[in-house]
Each structure stands twice: as C-alpha cells, then as structure tokens.
Amino acid sequence: MAKSNIVWHDHSVSRDSRETRLGQRGIVVWFTGLSGCGKSTIVNALDQLLFDAGRATTVLDGDNIRHGLCSPPERLAEEHSDEFAKRFGLGFGETDREENIRRIGSVAALMAASGLITLTAFVSPYRRDRDRVRKIVNDQREGDFVEVFVDTPLEICEARDPKGLYKKARAGEIKNFTGISDPYEAPENPEIHLRGGDDRTPVDQATEVLGLLADRMKLAS
Numbered sequence: 001m002a003k004s005n006i007v008w009h010d011h012s013v014s015r016d017s018r019e020t021r022l023g024q025r026g027i028v029v030w031f032t033g034l035s036g037c038g039k040s041t042i043v044n045a046l047d048q049l050l051f052d053a054g055r056a057t058t059v060l061d062g063d064n065i066r067h068g069l070c071s072p073p074e075r076l077a078e079e080h081s082d083e084f085a086k087r088f089g090l091g092f093g094e095t096d097r098e099e100n101i102r103r104i105g106s107v108a109a110l111m112a113a114s115g116l117i118t119l120t121a122f123v124s125p126y127r128r129d130r131d132r133v134r135k136i137v138n139d140q141r142e143g144d145f146v147e148v149f150v151d152t153p154l155e156i157c158e159a160r161d162p163k164g165l166y167k168k169a170r171a172g173e174i175k176n177f178t179g180i181s182d183p184y185e186a187p188e189n190p191e192i193h194l195r196g197g198d199d200r201t202p203v204d205q206a207t208e209v210l211g212l213l214a215d216r217m218k219l220a221s
C-alpha cells in the first residue's frame with residue numbers, strides 16, 4: 001500500500017503538564033455489555049461521584065455518540081447526500097460496529113491524553129475491537145485502559161427493555177440485535193467484572209468501580 005504522507009505533530013503543552021494541573025492521571029474506563037445491562041446508568045452514577053470528588057471527567061455514551069460522531073445513515077441523509085450517508089453512516093453490522101469502536105477509541109485516547117477520566121458506555125460486542133482500543137490507550141501509557149464488564153444476564157436485560165428494542169428484535173423488526181440475532185463476546189480478562197441483575201443499585205456498582213480506580217487515577221509521586 002502507498003505511504004500516506006501523514007506526519008504526527010508534537011505540541012508544546014505536555015500530557016504531564018496537563019495532568020499535574022488537574023492533579024490526576026487521564027485514563028479510559030471502558031464499560032461493555034448487552035443493551036440494558038446498566039452501562040449508561042452506572043457510568044452516569046460514577047461520573048457524578050467523580051465530579052463531586054472534584055475530578056475532571058468526560059462521558060462518551062453510545063446512544064449520544066450515535067446522534068453525532070457515529071450517526072446512522074438515516075440521520076446523515078437529513079443533511080447530506082444519499083451517497084455521503086451511505087459511505088459514512090454507521091449501523092450495527094459487524095464492520096459498522098468495528099468503525100464505531102475505532103472512532104470512539106481514538107477520541108477516548110485523545111481525551112485521556114488531555115488528562116480527563118474518560119468514561120465510555122458502548123455495547124462494543126467484539127473482543128477484537130475492544131482489544132484494539134486497549135492497545136491504542138496502553139501504547140500511550142501502560143495501564144490506562146480499564147475494561148469494565150457489566151455482566152447482567154440477557155433475561156434480565158430483556159425483561160428491563162427500557163427502549164422496547166428487545167421486543168422489536170424478537171419480532172424481527174431490528175436486525176443484528178446483540179444477544180438476540182448478533183453475538184456478544186464477553187471479555188476474558190476485564191480489569192473489573194461487575195455482576196448485574198442482583199439487588200445492588202447503580203450507585204452501589206459505581207461505588208465499587210470508584211474504589212477500584214482510586215490508584216489508577218493518582219499521579220506518580
């Protein structure tokens with residue numbers, strides 16, 4: 001393949017300077033799990049706990065990111081040509097999910113490099129896609145990627161069905177629905193394994209994650 005002629009440009013404000021000013025290490029906390037497992041709710045609770053503790057955070061959430069950076073073709077077609085929408089819009093096929101996670105992974109790595117505690121909530125069903133993000137983040141600095149598996153059984157996610165998507169998927173109205181007509185590859189060695197579907201609240205779960213993150217967010221002394 002031909003060389004791309006793209007050259008990295010270094011900037012004068014270093015990552016260390018940014019992190020020293022913020023008093024924390026920038027990390028990526030990557031939540032993965034089935035639709036309805038609790039990712040967004042737990043991330044939101046964790047973000048609130050971190051914010052209240054004076055931390056600088058940001059949240060990348062699948063539902064929101066698919067309103068902008070990773071819009072589906074139908075949304076793009078409202079503003080752009082059909083050809084553009086088809087080319088750049090992302091659905092839920094395997095390759096579209098791969099590109100979704102590639103874009104988010106890249107953004108998450110940039111945010112962590114700015115010193116932010118970056119919380120992400122994506123189904124991200126393919127191990128290979130998650131591992132690529134792990135590599136990008138850890139290549140910047142080892143140990144900064146924290147995978148959190150929200151392990152809520154499918155039956156519970158389906159019973160919750162807050163958006164009615166499982167019902168539609170069972171009726172064949174949504175194709176490629178994770179857990180129903182599309183695979184979910186569970187993490188083999190997540191840094192944090194949260195078992196969902198018991199009587200713990202999202203705040204309990206977020207508090208557990210916060211405890212496990214404490215050392216990773218600290219600046220080296």
Ligand SMILES: Nc1ncnc2c1ncn2[C@@H]1O[C@H](COP(=O)(O)OS(=O)(=O)O)[C@@H](OP(=O)(O)O)[C@H]1O
Pocket residue numbers: 034035036039040062063066092096097098100101121122123124125163165174175176177178
């Ligand atoms: N086919 C299919 N499979 C799974 N999920 C679907 C699908 N179609 C729409 N949705 C809704 O989109 C949200 C998942 O988007 P993500 O960007 O997180 O998906 S992925 O990481 O690219 O797999 C997901 O959000 P959550 O329920 O918050 O997980 C769903 O609301």
Ligand SMILES: Nc1ncnc2c1ncn2[C@@H]1O[C@H](COP(=O)(O)OP(=O)(O)O)[C@@H](O)[C@H]1O
Pocket residue numbers: 033034035036037038039040041042121160162196197200201202205
């Ligand atoms: N620990 C929990 N206990 C009970 N219900 C929960 C818990 N966590 C999330 N939920 C509920 O489950 C539903 C799906 O949660 P959500 O955060 O939207 O999942 P996801 O982002 O993984 O799709 C919501 O109605 C939410 O209130």
